[in-house]
Amino acid sequence: MLSWLRKLVFSIILVLVVVGGSRSAVAESWPQRTVRIVVPFSAGSAIDVAARIIGDGLTRRWGQSVVIENKPGGETIIGTSAFVSARDQHALLYTTFGTLSVLPLTVDSLPFNPQTDLVPLVPTVSVVVAVSVTNSLGVSTLSDLEALIRSRPGEFAWASSPTLPRYVFTMFLKQRGLEMSYVGYRDASQPQADLGEGRIHAFVAAIPTSTPAVAAGKARFVATTEPQRTTILPEVPSAAEAGYDELSFVGGAGMFVGNDMPASIRERVIADVNAVLSDAVISGKLKAAGQQVIGGGPEVLRRLVEQQAARVVEISKSIDLKSIR
Known part of the structure; x- marks a missing residue:
């Protein structure tokens, strides 16, 4: 009986070793x-x-x-x-x-x-993702932007990348009772040019998308949507840090x-x-x-x-x- 049990245990161990080895071989040979x-x-x-x-x-x-x-x-x-x-x-x-x-x-x-x-x-x-604004607005912070939009409702336009950037900025406007016009684009490069030329006034998108206008001195970053300040833009506060938690994600x-x-x-x-x-x-x-x-x-x-x-x-x-x- 004991001999039979030992043989069974040995067989199970052998199977496990073979299976484990075959799995390892599969991974090593891939791709x-x-x-x-x-x-x-x-x-x-x-x-x-x-x-x-x-x-x-x-x-x-x-x-x-x-x-x-x-x-x-x-x-x-x-x-x-x-x-x-x-x-x-x-x-x-x-x-x-x-x-x-x-x-x-x-x-x-x-x-x-x-x-x-x-x-x-x-x-x-x-x-x-960062919130950038055209320099023609003359604002440098989110609070400046909020005050300007509030003082001139419906006069300014904004654009964004799809889904979350658009959702959070829409929520920001709604929760604070602000009015801006949304501009949709098919070509991802067009809002960069329009931001620099002041045809749109705020843009919420990944940093590289706004960088050309910022580098040209035609726009500036006012906040990022990261929960904390990022080392990628160390001089720019996070939205939460600036008191705008609704813009964080x-x-x-x-x-x-x-x-x-x-x-x-x-x-x-x-x-x-x-x-x-x-x-x-x-x-x-x-x-x-x-x-x-x-x-x-x-x-x-x-x-x-x-x-x-x-x-x-x-x-x-x-x-x-x-x-x-």
Whole structure:
């Protein structure tokens, strides 16, 4: 009896060793071909820039080409749907937290389930969003801006990046009883020119989007939407610091995979993406692009998405999100 039991235990251990070894071998041999990073935003966007910087680092680490596939449209729905449908184990999805936190609240029927079809791996960066104003206004703080808008209701125009930047500024105006006209754009480069020329008066978007007008001396940053002052713009206060908590949010992005990706490969991707993010050259390039490195694992990414989702729910109590998509 004892001999039989020992043989059984030995067999179980042997199976576990073989299985564990095979999983390790799978991870070590991956990737076996080009890896696609699907980005549901247009080329040149803040998310696209970060994906390319990280992708270059992964190419060197993996010894395989990493290509960026831009599939913009539908507030990330088009690209995310294509990624989920492909079920490609040599594909990663690089998108904002909003794909999981905003879409379920603004779209009645999604072609994918953000909770089950997307597996979070690594929170990569926070895309720092700033409120910039044209110099023709003669204001240098959010309180100055509020006072000017209040004194001349309806005379000024503003624009923003989609979703959260637009939501929070809309809420700011509503909660403080201010009137401004919103201007929508199809071409992301146009609001930069209009801000510099004073055709729009305030712009809420990722830092690099407003930088050309600021660098030319035609506009200035008055606040960021980060919870605390950021080292990317150390001279500019956060909105919360200036007394405007309603303008605060973290515009983060992360790496996701499909739910059929083997656990061993997930672990490899997590380790390698974090290694790339910790590289001083990579983090320096991201900072120059107006993005702060976060890093970490799936639990950190889940927590950040949940925090943003809670923030979006809070915003939805003040404004109708579906009416301003």
